[in-house]
Amino acid sequence: MFQIAYIESRGNGPLGEEETRVVGELQRRGVAMKFFTRKQIDRRRLPLDERSFVMGAMPAMLGAIRQLGTEVPPPNDYPRVLRDLLRREVWQSTLGEIEQRIWDDRQQPVFVKPAERIKTFTGRVFESNADLYFLGSASRRQKVWCSQVVKWRSEFRAYVIGTQVVALDPYDGDAQLVPCARTIAEAVRAFRDSGEAPAAYAIDFGVLADGRTALIEVNDGYALGAYRIAAAPYTDLLLARWAELLAGRRVPAREAALPAG
Structure with missing residues (x-):
């Protein structure tokens, strides 16, 4: 059982929607809480142990997991056992390969999203080279998931x-x-x-x-x-x-x- 909950905050800003729900529920249960910022996690300023519950955005959670010496679980967006339920073609590629595909006018539109935990762009349908703008400066070596547009x-x-x-x-x-x-x-x-x-x-x-x-x-x-x-x-x-x-x-x-x- 956890003895204390650490909840990520935006400093002086309001809590996010998810954090607000959890804080209210933990208060109802009488659980001790402390708020932290991303900087505190990055600098390992929190006294985390097996009695600590941590809630926050993905970067903060990854920092807490590493601080505790726990292995970061690999993403499993499309479990092998459930592939038959996709009802569409899904494959892994790199941004560089997708960029080349998009420049080829003979190719069909494709949905692309990051394959890593930290998202450098938002998943979307890419139809033409004009859509490459949405990739910004993301590394073209980055692994991505691609799927047939449905x-x-x-x-x-x-x-x-x-x-x-x-x-x-x-x-x-x-x-x-x-x-x-x-x-x-x-x-x-x-x-x-x-x-x-x-x-x-x-x-x-x-x-x-x-x-x-x-x-x-x-x-x-x-x-x-x-x-x-x-x-x-x-x-x-x-x-x-x-x-x-x-x-x-x-x-x-x-x-x-x-x-x-």
Whole structure:
């Protein structure tokens, strides 16, 4: 059980939406908290140990993980066991190769996003050389994920602790067009059975133009954005994944959560 929570802040600025939810929930549970800035993490000014819960943006979380001597988990956006649910071609490349592809007018548009944890540009569809502007000065050696462009009618995020979907939030498209619940449940079980699933994570699904439910991507639970998910399950999700990272073993979600008070 964690004895103190360290929450990233923007100095004198307001807390982010996710941080605000977690702070309110931890206060309700009577958990001690301290706020920190990115600079403090970079300089290793926080007295972190196995009793410390840390919440913040990806750069801060990576700094905390390294300070604690825990291995940074590699991204697993498209788990091998779930590839059949992509319903589209997905492959890995480099920005340099994609730049050459885009200059070739005979090639079809392609969706491109960073393959590393720290995002140097926002994933988007590249249709022509005019779109190269959005890459800025990002290294052309950078690894990226590429995918065939498809039409999404809706996009949802399933928040998962263990094998339980604790929230399903729409974030783009038609919010009334919900992905197949059975497909999501079977994907969650298959991911867990593969041995690759973290204790808590988000798995995004959407509905394609032809009506099929398809996997969009998977996001690890230690630095995860919140849509409509309530504060309590969102906090439990972050706690479960952080506990697993610190313990170096699979831990039941109920062991990772702080007391509800």
